[in-house]
Amino acid sequence: MGMNITEKIMAKAAGKDSVKAGDNIWVNVNVLMTHDVCGPGTIGIFKDKFGADAKVFDKENVVIIPDHYIFTEDKRAHRNIDILTDFAKEQDIPHYYQPGTDTYMGVCHVTLPEKGHVRPGEIILGTDSHTCTHGALGAFATGVGNTDAAFALGTGKTWLKVPETIKFILNGTMSDTMMAKDLILHMIGEIGFDGATYNAMEFAGEAVDAMTIEDRMTICNMAIEAGGKSGIIAADAKAEAYVKERTDVPYTLFQSDEDADYKAVYTFNVNDLEPTVAAPSAPDKRRAISTVIGTELTRSYIGSCTGGKISDFAAAAQILNNQTVGIDTFIVPSTTFVEKQMNEYKIGDKTYMQIFKDAGCRIGPPSCSACLGGPDDTFGRTHGQEIVVSTTNRNFPGRMGSMQAQVYLASPYVAAASAITGKLTDPAPYLQGK
Amino acid sequence: MKDIIRGKAFVLGNDIDTDQIIPAKYLSYDPSNPEEKKYFGKYALFGVPEGQSGLPSGDIRFVSEGYSSEYNIIIGGRNFGCGSSREHAPFAIEVAGGEVVIAESFARIFFRNCVNGGYIVPYEAVEKLNDKVETGDDLEIDLTTDTVKNLTKNEEYSLNPLGDIKAILEAGDVFEYAKKMGI
Structure with missing residues (x-):
């Protein structure tokens, strides 16, 4: 039995030749992203568990992107950003997109790929459920809580259960009045919003091949809205071009094997669909x-x-x-x-x-x-x-x-x-x- | 981890999302700040629509006054904890005094946060329980046999064994578990 793309990424990150759905494995984390809502709690646990002088596992790959509560009079929101600023300074973290400065970007899931922090074949954790967005570039990316993030911050590791994968094949050509958003709303409606709980959602087919990288991000972004652990699309030439324009960090490309195992396969003809x-x-x-x-x-x-x-x-x-x-x-x-x-x-x-x-x-x-x-x-x-x-x-x-x-x-x-x-x-x- | 957890049930419906468990407005409190921690208890399950809060009657608040609840066992339906990754959600339930959530199914990030943070025990029920148990029923959960006695109604229900996660809950949290595993 071959492996699908998610299993291949996880096997590599666990230092194993192969893994199968249901295996509990410890993996090395490539990137950990956090923001202003979950960062302070994560930092609190990190310091409590690893000590006041502890250092993060890899300062190049801890990315801090405040984005939730920025333009508000809420004093605690400002305090939370101050906690992030102090932490970034103390840990000498280069990729901190600080509010009130010209490094400020905004929404973390748009910033992370735009600034070259998403590379194919990597394991990306973020303290936000929409971290699944980054599967659009062929990475395994999933949302975690503060405790998981704090553990990864200190050790560079996390435990994961290898998910079963549901494959969605999108054939045909979208009408000019449709967007990727319509397709993902259609798919979530099809399987229900707990229809992919604990599962990876892999998207493929000619309509996906034809999509821009941003459209693929829209699709993977909403995997969590079906309960998915991750959304993923194999990186192609378009994805590689996007990544190479933004980073020199080397990466690994994976494709699902022909005989890979899937929990289910759904096939849609997008010609049949309308805005949703x-x-x-x-x-x-x-x-x-x-x-x-x-x-x-x-x-x-x-x-x-x-x-x-x-x-x-x-x-x-x-x-x-x-x-x-x-x-x-x-x-x-x-x-x-x-x-x-x-x-x-x-x-x-x-x-x-x-x-x-x-x-x-x-x-x-x-x-x-x-x-x-x-x-x-x-x-x-x-x-x-x-x-x-x-x-x-x-x-x-x-x-x-x-x-x-x-x-x-x-x-x-x-x-x-x-x-x-x-x-x-x-x-x-x-x-x-x- | 205790072997027996006894207490009052608080019953909810399907698809209780993290915005219902702790509305986003209160996320600017810092859970690691001892002064601010209690507010997560105060606002736990504050976003559940009134008619859906404390079934079957509804209109019962999980925390009616102060910072803690008189209920320590939550009975939910399908897809409990769906939505965001905010660990504030299981944390809020714990701060309010919740010890266990029994549901037909869980959303995975919430489930993982319950376990890895060691906040509350997430148990899957074998059968749908939120139409059998009523808010205020006196329950006794036996974690060694994975069963619940409803002392008010004199009924007994089975739970799915905790499986792989039991070791993490017994260790206390993922940090203690990793130490034991030599990670």
Whole structure:
């Protein structure tokens, strides 16, 4: 029996010739990423367990990216960033993206690959459930808690159970009105939002081959929304080009063997699909757009690790160019780099940023912002009975702040078209001729 | 780890996510700060919609006043702890006085955090229990036989053995376990 890509990465990291699903193994960790919400607790445990003078396992590969609660008056949030700043200084950590300085980036899952910290074949741990994003470049990446992170911070190791893998084969060509977000919402709806619990989700097929790296990130980002331990796509020439532009660190490419073992294989023909949303209040409440057109909304939100990359804003700008929004519309670039690109990239003679301003959108500073609610003064946070269409990843009760708010998860195309009409809207008419 | 855990049940439904267990608004408290730790107890399960909190009646708060709960055994349904990786979630339940969560299934990061941090015992039930047990029932869990007695209803339920994770829970947390394993 051959091995799939996840098993091969884990075997290498464990120093073994082979592993199989169900094995409990100790592996060497390549990269540990943390942020302002989980960093202070992780550091607290690290110091408690390894001593006040302990050093991190590899300062080049401990990456600290504050992103959650940055633009708030919450004093404890500022204190938490100070804890990170002190720790980065004390440990001489070079990759600290510090708020208030020109190294600040924003959302960790957009920053980590952009700054070259994601390489194929590596084991990446992050104190955030959406760490699975980084499987888009052929790495095994998963979210962990503070204790696991503190253990890895001190030892460079963690224990993992080798997951069973579910394979998703996406054949065909997406319609011009669809985005990767629609596909992952469709797949989560298919298997349910605990349908891949404890499993790796491997994505392949001609529609995946045709995707940009950012689209692949959108797919892998939401593996956790089906309970997945990780999402992964074998690195191809496109992935290698992306990585080589950003880092000189050597890496290893793995492919799944022909006779690799899978728990299940799902095959989709993406030609058959249409834009898809997840209705309140779970990511698996799948609705084809045609069945929910006209649902009244009060807000549109475009941002986050899932839907706040430059390609997401390119999509939204295509629709909002020379239009006016009919409801409150919040635009939150994921990172300062994406914000810079939004000020440079144009449609005709207008930058994306100008397009959004002219359409009447409100534009916030780069961070996780209202994706997870956060402190009361968070930009875009819900406080009442808002009905939101959002490019983010979760729509549990209270996720964007208010327990009474309802959230529809959607692609940037759908969120932008719906912003114009104030109702859930098929983006097709707004994309004609573009 | 104790052999017997006795106490009152607090019953919840399916898909209790980490935002319901500890809403994101309270994540700026630092769990390693002794002064701030108690707030995780105060706000444990604070995000569960009122009608779904303390089944079957609903409208019962896990922590009704102060920083700790009168309930130490949580009975959930499917996919308990789904959502974010925040370790604040099992931590909050422990700070409030929770010792065990029994559910039909768990989301994996939450499950892992329960075990590796040594906060609470995550037990999988053999059968669905959140329609058998009522909030306030007096339960006795025997961790040596993987069974629960419902002393209020005079019933007994089976649990799936803890398996590989029992060694970590018995050691205390993943640090102590790794020491024993010579890592």
